Amino acid sequence: MSAKVWLVGAGPGDPELLTLKAVRALREADVVLIDDLVNDAVLEHCTGARIIPVGKRGGCRSTPQAFIHRLMLRYARQGKCVVRLKGGDPCIFGRGGEEAQWLREHGVDVELVNGITAGLAGATQCDISLTLRGVARGVTLVTAHTQDGSSLNWQALAQGGTTLVIYMGVAKLSEIREQLLAGGMAADTPVAMIENASLPHQRECRSDLTAMEQAASDFQLKSPAILVIGAVAARATTTLWEQGLPAMTADQSA
Amino acid sequence: MSAKVWLVGAGPGDPELLTLKAVRALREADVVLIDDLVNDAVLEHCTGARIIPVGKRGGCRSTPQAFIHRLMLRYARQGKCVVRLKGGDPCIFGRGGEEAQWLREHGVDVELVNGITAGLAGATQCDISLTLRGVARGVTLVTAHTQDGSSLNWQALAQGGTTLVIYMGVAKLSEIREQLLAGGMAADTPVAMIENASLPHQRECRSDLTAMEQAASDFQLKSPAILVIGAVAARATTTLWEQGLPAMTADQSA
Known part of the structure; x- marks a missing residue:
């Protein structure tokens, strides 16, 4: 055998x-x-x-x-x-x-x-749809962990038009903010920070790119946590998809 | 109730x-x-x-x-x-x-x-690790479907340093290739095209960015299929991670 x-x-x-x-x-x-x-x-x-x-x-x-x-x-x-x-x-x-x-x-x-990855589960449990017609045509999962030898192009990530989901980012909020701002991401881009995704003690903190470090500090956000950065992380997404959408006539589910 | x-x-x-x-x-x-x-x-x-x-x-x-x-x-x-x-x-x-x-x-x-999304399952079944230390610090899932009102910045996607997983792309291979080449992605970037991900009749076709349209045609690739574009889609990844990696001393699993 x-x-x-x-x-x-x-x-x-x-x-x-x-x-x-x-x-x-x-x-x-x-x-x-x-x-x-x-x-x-x-x-x-x-x-x-x-x-x-x-x-x-x-x-x-x-x-x-x-x-x-x-x-x-x-x-x-x-x-x-x-x-x-x-x-x-x-x-x-x-x-x-x-x-x-x-x-x-x-x-x-x-x-x-395969297993359900924490970024997807955390977003779903916070009623955030990582992709959303008219708002986000994709999602990017990255780790902020820097002992990895590979390089991330934060400027490209800031401009890609996808929702960003960042793993292991709690200790790097300042660096992430600076890189994304330098890459041209809007300062008021919504951010959701989700601790203990999918567990009974899951906690979520909403903020925006500029304020996320202070918000996380006030919230006493702890690892492991997931950051979701993009328009879909706004508290009220109703207007987003209602304003941005083509008429609902075809089922594009896949 | x-x-x-x-x-x-x-x-x-x-x-x-x-x-x-x-x-x-x-x-x-x-x-x-x-x-x-x-x-x-x-x-x-x-x-x-x-x-x-x-x-x-x-x-x-x-x-x-x-x-x-x-x-x-x-x-x-x-x-x-x-x-x-x-x-x-x-x-x-x-x-x-x-x-x-x-x-x-x-x-x-x-x-x-939540469910396991086809892009992850297809890659896994083809022994492609979408993230890989020293090679790909993230993964971007996007749809090539264009009836969505939102815009994708292909140039940014080409330069982000993440593995690209493209859904609903079989009919758009020519457009995807042109956009990514224009964005600066290398012509010989490895591509895997995976039909019927995770099912017994799953089929995979390996190629590169330049040749993928012809390869898909020869292979008679049909929807639904997933495209995986990036270094991790190369047939032999051994050298990739052995050459690119820092010493294996700490467990960075998460």
Whole structure:
């Protein structure tokens, strides 16, 4: 039997946003390597699996990635059903692509299972439609995390006409504001900041680009939080879509 | 009892990518209004609900949006549990935001349930990681559909440094190529075109920005399909992330 690892998205926090495929993986799992941001409630689907936390705990440094790789490999080679459980979607800021590649290079089969990413869930729970006809024809998900070697063109992001959803941005509000203003984004562009997306203790703070840092401070916004920047984040979207829309005659749903 | 409608994402096609919350909504439903792109297999979770197709069928014009609104309202006011089932995620090119707003203005409670959107699922099934450290710090989802009144800044999209995922683009490949080339995107930027994302008959065609129209023609690519444009769509990503990455010492999963 060939070794196999499931790289599974646990969704944004609400255990009901788990997919049926993720549930099946957890049921079959012998070993579950679980990230810090995953809601433990999803583990109710496990049937006797060994649970190994591999995320950051209580301010400690996180488990080295290489160690996680070796753990997955060891258990997979023992013939165990290994599930690597990540918050949100494994391939949206989740390193799923890297882990899959590494495992395959070491002869391990990989099955990736998508999850609902926190940015989408948080916006939806705040009644923000990230795309909206006549207002936003697209959405851009980015991370403000800067230890990544790749570069973001903030000026282009400011001008793209898509709603911006920024992950891991709480500590970078000042920098984000300056970059987007410099890129030509309007100072009064609406902003929603959503803490603990999709969980019962979700909190939302609305502001605009200029004031968002002060608003977050007053609100005592904490990580993990999602920023939604764009017209759709305005409190009252009714006028937006009523004014901007062509006549409602065709169903463009997809 | 107040009237209520569930606006539910059915996911990209694979019935196992349905969320547990969507399953609950379908189980409780008295009436299900189902879009064309939804896989009928998810209806197995219904327990006696009346199923009403409201999408395009066999080349006919789609059901007028206003008619769908009135149907939802009528059944909700009768006290029925109404589920409006959409392909993918209801708020990613799905009109969920508009429908929710309209229903609330008519005194109907709305519960939105996220789904896995086709762009993410298609990429994952082709082993493309839409975000990848050192390569792509974000992803932009846009629709090429132009009956929308909003404008896209293709030049900015070409320069943003995010992976582009384009929905409803099969008939617009020539226009997309010209706009992105004009915006400064490299002619050899890798492109993946994914038909029937996440379904057993999913097909993928790899090419690059210059050649994608010819490649799609040779491949006889058909809608619905997803375009993934960016370095992560290259066939061999190993070198990409190995060359571009900082040392793997910290777990940045989220």
